[in-house]
Amino acid sequence: MATSSPTFSTSLPKFCRPYSISITSPPQVSVYFKKLDSSISSALKISRRRTTRASSMASSGITTIDQNNKKVVEVLYTEEDLAVSLAKYTADLSDKFAKERGAFTVVVSGGSLIKSLRKLVEAPYVDSIDWSKWHVFWVDERVVPKDHPDSNYKLALDGFLSKTLEIVIPPNEEMLKKSDHESTIALANLIPSEPDKTLRTDLQDVTDLILELTRSDVTVPIPPSNVYAINDALSAEDGHVASLFPGHPLLKENQKWVAHITDSPKPPPERITFTLPVINSSAYIALVVCGAGKANVVQAALGNESKLRGVFLSKWFHLKGS
Numbered sequence: 386m387a388t389s390s391p392t393f394s395t396s397l398p399k400f401c402r403p404y405s406i407s408i409t410s411p412p413q414v415s416v417y418f419k420k421l422d423s424s425i426s427s428a429l430k431i432s433r434r435r436t437t438r439a440s441s442m443a444s445s446g447i448t449t450i451d452q453n454n455k456k457v458v459e460v461l462y463t464e465e466d467l468a469v470s471l472a473k474y475t476a477d478l479s480d481k482f483a484k485e486r487g488a489f490t491v492v493v494s495g496g497s498l499i500k501s502l503r504k505l506v507e508a509p510y511v512d513s514i515d516w517s518k519w520h521v522f523w524v525d526e527r528v529v530p531k532d533h534p535d536s537n538y539k540l541a542l543d544g545f546l547s548k549t550l551e552i553v554i555p556p557n558e559e560m561l562k563k564s565d566h567e568s569t570i571a572l573a574n575l576i577p578s579e580p581d582k583t584l585r586t587d588l589q590d591v592t593d594l595i596l597e598l599t600r601s602d603v604t605v606p607i608p609p610s611n612v613y614a615i616n617d618a619l620s621a622e623d624g625h626v627a628s629l630f631p632g633h634p635l636l637k638e639n640q641k642w643v644a645h646i647t648d649s650p651k652p653p654p655e656r657i658t659f660t661l662p663v664i665n666s667s668a669y670i671a672l673v674v675c676g677a678g679k680a681n682v683v684q685a686a687l688g689n690e691s692k693l694r695g696v697f698l699s700k701w702f703h704l705k706g707s
């Protein structure tokens with residue numbers, strides 16, 4: 386895993402320029418699903434032909450293994466099992482990064498992922514995880530007030546983060562009232578930094594924030610290699626990741642770290658999002674897919690015509706038959 390600290394200029398860091406990013410190769414997914422719908426099975430044929438190792442059938446579902454003997458795609462049959470597996474995976478990574486780097490930088494999406502992360506704030510993980518090492522970012526945020534039901538920030542705070550740590554989340558009425566682009570960026574990115582573990586509430590463009598973190602001793606550089614990004618995407622209607630929608634020009638953005646979208650096909654129309662090069666510079670990317678309506682997009686994504694253009698997954702959690 387790379388540990389280099391990039392040199393920054395006022396322009397975009399080198400590793401965000403097209404094709405110069407240090408990224409891991411997309412995992413060779415070896416798939417062997419016994420119980421998939423015929424539509425999904427057919428989409429998996431190419432992968433299956435490439436299978437070099439058999440999958441194992443765990444009590445909770447099917448685990449697939451790549452050529453490096455790493456579990457890549459895990460199909461769970463209940464949402465409960467998915468949440469347990471996701472918690473273990475995340476807790477293990479937290480442990481690894483905390484020990485190796487002294488920090489664990491996590492990027493979360495909104496959506497149903499937050500509910501699926503609930504096991505992390507239950508025993509045994511809530512006590513075993515060193516939460517003080519966590520640095521949490523949002524992969525995308527809707528431009529709405531932070532107390533709005535559509536806010537990914539609020540979703541994660543209510544459903545997950547406020548139940549962890551002894552994080553003191555100072556209510557900041559002024560910030561909560563703001564709905565402008567800048568405040569969304571600032572508040573969408575919370576840093577429970579040591580030692581006070583409080584939320585950062587100053588207005589700051591997220592790019593500057595990342596650059597500051599990158600330069601600081603508090604944590605190791607975010608891109609290219611110490612981030613764990615967890616996405617809940619593949620929405621029924623489109624198959625987006627973060628606020629990057631199939632067919633949208635923003636998918637091709639390769640100069641900015643964070644981009645603004647004003648015509649999101651999924652409401653609300655105005656959002657901010659990490660760009661694909663930044664997402665792909667994560668050391669680990671997990672995709673959590675729940676919901677019957679997502680079957681078609683799963684088929685496309687696991688097949689050759691991926692709608693997740695260019696997202697290199699480390700781990701895919703798929704809830705079967707929901």
Ligand SMILES: O=C1O[C@H](COP(=O)(O)O)[C@@H](O)[C@H](O)[C@H]1O
Nearest residue numbers: 494495496497498525617618620
């Ligand atoms: O709009 C968004 O939706 C997705 C997924 O939502 P879900 O309802 O299908 O779970 C989420 O990944 C993203 O962060 C969010 O802004």
